[in-house]
Amino acid sequence: LTTKDELLSRFLKANNEPISGQQLAEEFGMSRTAIWKHLQTLQEEGYTFETIKKKGYILTSKPDRVDPARISSFLKTARLGKQVHYYDECTSTQTIAHELVRNGVEDGTIVVAESQTEGKGRMARHWESTKGKGIWMTIIIRPKILPHQAPQFTLIAAVSVVNAIRSLGKSISPEIKWPNDILLNGKKCTGILTEMIAEMDGVQALLIGIGINVNQKLEDFPDELKDIATSLAIEADEKIERAELIAAILQYLEKYTDVYLKLGFEPIKVLWEEFSGTIGKKIKATTLREVIEGTAIGITEDGVLEVKLDNNEIKRIYSADIEIEKPL
Ligand code: BTX
Numbered sequence: 109l110t111t112k113d114e115l116l117s118r119f120l121k122a123n124n125e126p127i128s129g130q131q132l133a134e135e136f137g138m139s140r141t142a143i144w145k146h147l148q149t150l151q152e153e154g155y156t157f158e159t160i161k162k163k164g165y166i167l168t169s170k171p172d173r174v175d176p177a178r179i180s181s182f183l184k185t186a187r188l189g190k191q192v193h194y195y196d197e198c199t200s201t202q203t204i205a206h207e208l209v210r211n212g213v214e215d216g217t218i219v220v221a222e223s224q225t226e227g228k229g230r231m232a233r234h235w236e237s238t239k240g241k242g243i244w245m246t247i248i249i250r251p252k253i254l255p256h257q258a259p260q261f262t263l264i265a266a267v268s269v270v271n272a273i274r275s276l277g278k279s280i281s282p283e284i285k286w287p288n289d290i291l292l293n294g295k296k297c298t299g300i301l302t303e304m305i306a307e308m309d310g311v312q313a314l315l316i317g318i319g320i321n322v323n324q325k326l327e328d329f330p331d332e333l334k335d336i337a338t339s340l341a342i343e344a345d346e347k348i349e350r351a352e353l354i355a356a357i358l359q360y361l362e363k364y365t366d367v368y369l370k371l372g373f374e375p376i377k378v379l380w381e382e383f384s385g386t387i388g389k390k391i392k393a394t395t396l397r398e399v400i401e402g403t404a405i406g407i408t409e410d411g412v413l414e415v416k417l418d419n420n421e422i423k424r425i426y427s428a429d430i431e432i433e434k435p436l
Contacts, residue, residue, distance in 0.1 A: 109176055111136065112146045116155065116177035119167040128164030172240055172323075174220055174350045182355035187216035188247060189358040195221040197239070200228050201246040202303060205315045208248065209305050213313075215250040216362075220354070227319060229299055230288070235319050238328050241339070243320040243350055247361065250313050251369060256410070258304040258314060260373055262288050263411045264364050265300050265316050267379045272356035278344035283385030286404070286413045286430055290320075291385060294434075295338035297321050318357065322350050373409050380407065386432060391415065393428040400425065 109117060115136065118127065129140040136143065147157055147165065154171030170178070176192040183189050191214050198204055201219040203226070208217060221244045227235030237244045249261075266284045273282045273290075282290050282297065290298035301317040321329075321339035329337055340348050367375055381387055386404045393400045393415060400423055402415040413425040 109180060111138075112149055113175070113177040113180070115143070115146050116150055116175075117180050119155075119157075119165075120170075120177060120181035122167070124166060126160045126163035126166045131164065172350075173222065174243070174354060178351035179220070179354050182352045183358065184355065185216070185358050185362045188249070188362045189216060189218050189355065190214070191217040193217065193219045195219070197221065197223045197225065199226040200224050200317075201244055202228055202301065202315055202317045205246040205248050205317075206303075206305070209313045209315070213248055215248070217248045218245055218354075218358070219248075220245040228301060228317070230301055235299060235301075236330060236333060236337075237319065238321075238324055241324045241328060242322050243318065243354055243357075245318055245354065247316045247318070247358070248313055249316065249361075249365065251311070251365060253311050253369075255304060255306045255311055258302060258306075258311060259287070260368070260376070260411045261314050261316060261365075262300050262302040263380050263407070264368055264376055265302065265318060265361060266290060267376060267383060268360035268364055269298055269300070269318060269320070269357055270383045271360045271379075272353055273340065275356050275360075276340075276348065276353065278340070278346065278348070280340060280343045282383070284380060284383045285432065286384070286386045286407065287411065287427075292338050292340070292343040294432075296336055297338050297340060297343070316361070320353070322348050322353065373411070377407060377409070386413070386430065390433040392431040392433065393425050394431075395425065395428040400428075404430075 129143055132143045133140045156169045157165045158168045160166055176194050179192055198221045201221050204219045223239035224237035224244050227237035229235045269290055270282045280292055282292055285291050288300040289296050298320045303315040305312045323341045324339040387406055389404055391404050400415055402417040405414050405416050407413055415423045
């Protein structure tokens with residue numbers, strides 16, 4: 109964090125207690141004028157401070173942003189999110205992450221943006237990233253794995269996001285739709301895109317792109333998404349603190365990555381199946397080659413979906429779009 113961010117983080121953690129200029133000057137090893145200048149910059153960014161006579165400064169309001177200091181004030185991880193690249197607007201956090209990896213980057217670095225002009229879904233589809241309303245982030249991790257293990261991280265990320273949403277304690281119950289969507293009441297609130305940068309001797313980095321609709325109202329969605337998409341705020345009927353959710357996702361992702369590297373995929377598979385809205389349901393899977401209809405019966409060690417056809421034949425699906433049939 110920069111000094112300005114450290115200062116903001118200090119105020120965010122102060123719980124509305126005033127902090128004196130003298131105290132800050134001592135803590136940060138700089139003059140009171142220098143502290144005051146940093147506070148001015150923060151005011152220009154939308155934070156407001158009040159001066160309380162003889163006591164010091166108090167943070168009175170914060171803009172709705174997910175800047176590094178805000179994330180850091182909630183963060184409890186050892187590796188993930190220690191480095192944050194924050195953008196008000198960017199093309200795609202995935203594109204920026206690719207550049208960062210090319211230039212050498214620390215494990216656990218994240219890229220977060222308030223808005224994306226070219227948000228990417230799978231197969232070059234567009235991902236709608238409304239300004240200031242969602243979480244548009246890429247997490248760069250560098251686990252020691254082989255390329256064929258990379259798709260499992262989409263499932264690890266899905267389990268992490270579901271747990272993070274549940275940890276907010278709102279009355280919403282997210283379900284995972286294989287392989288990479290999270291639904292609330294049957295509508296998509298989250299998409300996950302995992303990309304891999306590999307070399308001859310293994311995986312150099314995984315770029316886990318997570319897009320979550322957090323605080324949109326229905327009218328914020330473009331018409332073509334109104335019937336298929338939703339946000340956490342719509343379903344929970346209240347606004348949600350995005351920085352808190354980011355910190356929770358990073359905490360779960362760190363934990364489950366460690367679990368996976370130590371114990372393998374089995375514990376993740378158990379969690380995934382528990383949160384899955386796909387297993388046991390009648391589905392229609394459209395792959396590049398064919399359309400498969402049947403009952404989803406489980407996922408394999410590799411995160412491959414197994415579907416039982418009407419003639420009892422079992423088909424394995426590696427990549428497809430899934431429609432879950434609603435019960436009549
Ligand atoms: P996907 O290919 O499974 O989903 C894309 C499809 O989802 C679109 O074709 C559209 O129908 C629908 N869609 C588009 N935007 C939204 C939205 N905001 N909410 C609900 N449905 C939508 C899913 O791909 C993977 C998305 C990853 C997005 C993250 S954001 C941070 C990172 N940066 C980046 O460019 N992509 C990832």
